[in-house]
């Protein structure tokens with residue numbers, strides 16, 4: 077019995093912490109049925125990173141970390157496999173190549189953590205920062221409105237990599253590949269495309285009790301419906317493309333359960349097959365989409381100089397001292413909710429809601445349900461339809477590479 081978990085962005089911050097935490101929880105069974113995994117099976121953690129060197133360095137760090145943990149060295153040696161795959165989520169061609177490798181390696185992937193993300197950060201607006209901090213310090217350290225982001229930034233897609241003509245586009249001459257907003261590509265679309273490409277490994281046997289694969293999308297407490305425009309789902313015109321991508325993630329995941337989006341979800345979860353599509357195996361069930369966020373943690377997702385980083389962490393500690401539950405600070409604590417969504421035995425109770433890692437001064441870490449302000453019902457069908465349309469356009473562009 078092998079349980080396989082794929083983690084994107086696994087070389088730093090939350091992704092690395094999810095890898096460490098899932099190993100610890102997997103090999104530390106409790107009496108309450110958590111984690112919901114066989115006590116004898118092995119665990120394969122596949123770290124998805126942008127380079128082999130980054131993956132190798134993470135594997136070394138995880139091994140060093142486990143040596144200091146309370147886990148039995150025998151368990152770790154005989155039942156844990158640390159593997160890696162290289163992919164750039166901003167490049168659909170890179171995603172296709174990585175997906176082919178994953179399909180060859182694994183017949184079933186049980187958990188996918190869609191964690192990797194970028195903030196198209198330009199600079200801090202110090203005047204706005206001073207104003208927001210003076211008005212509400214905790215809000216300023218939770219949902220900062222003063223990080224100025226690049227407007228109109230696109231993912232770099234090398235046209236030479238993509239098909240110039242193919243039978244499926246009528247053999248027409250080359251068009252530029254469809255543009256992808258930078259934050260949208262890395263944070264959402266790259267993952268979305270990957271999931272479809274590995275769908276055959278995500279479909280579980282239809283046996284009772286049902287045990288679907290779980291896709292855990294990493295959202296954010298910074299989601300805000302005001303940053304999202306259904307007519308610009310890629311956030312290309314947005315002044316807050318990161319927040320737009322995270323709001324989109326909320327709607328995509330929570331909308332996957334709504335009747336209005338059912339047809340799109342069904343088409344998306346039909347297993348792709350290298351030669352023909354769709355090729356959904358009979359008697360299999362699709363994965364479930366779940367969403368968690370890490371609260372606020374100390375990472376380098378917004379690249380600021382060292383002294384600002386120190387000041388930011390001091391601010392986080394102050395917020396925690398003043399009672400903010402969301403300032404988890406330590407990425408391992410931030411990994412609580414995502415890992416809990418993977419290993420909880422109660423998948424029917426946790427789906428369709430957004431969960432966050434939280435930490436209460438004096439009591440420790442907990443998982444809290446998080447309010448979603450977006451009108452998911454109003455937008456989900458239109459969003460799913462646009463995501464599927466974009467996926468199909470890219471599929472045609474990439475077809476000859478299969």
Ligand SMILES: NC(=O)c1ccc[n+]([C@@H]2O[C@H](COP(=O)([O-])OP(=O)(O)OC[C@H]3O[C@@H](n4cnc5c(N)ncnc54)[C@H](OP(=O)(O)O)[C@@H]3O)[C@@H](O)[C@H]2O)c1
Nearest residue numbers: 085088089090126164165166191192193262372373375377
């Ligand atoms: N930090 C927070 O307080 C916070 C709060 C809410 C939500 N989150 C969420 O937590 C997740 C992890 O963020 P983090 O704070 O841990 O940031 P981080 O340390 O910067 O990690 C981001 C990871 O994503 C990878 N990545 C970025 N672009 C990629 C691409 N095009 N292809 C493949 N990998 C790519 C990075 O790889 P490279 O090293 O190669 O760049 C890195 O491993 C994100 O989804 C973020 O939105 C974080």
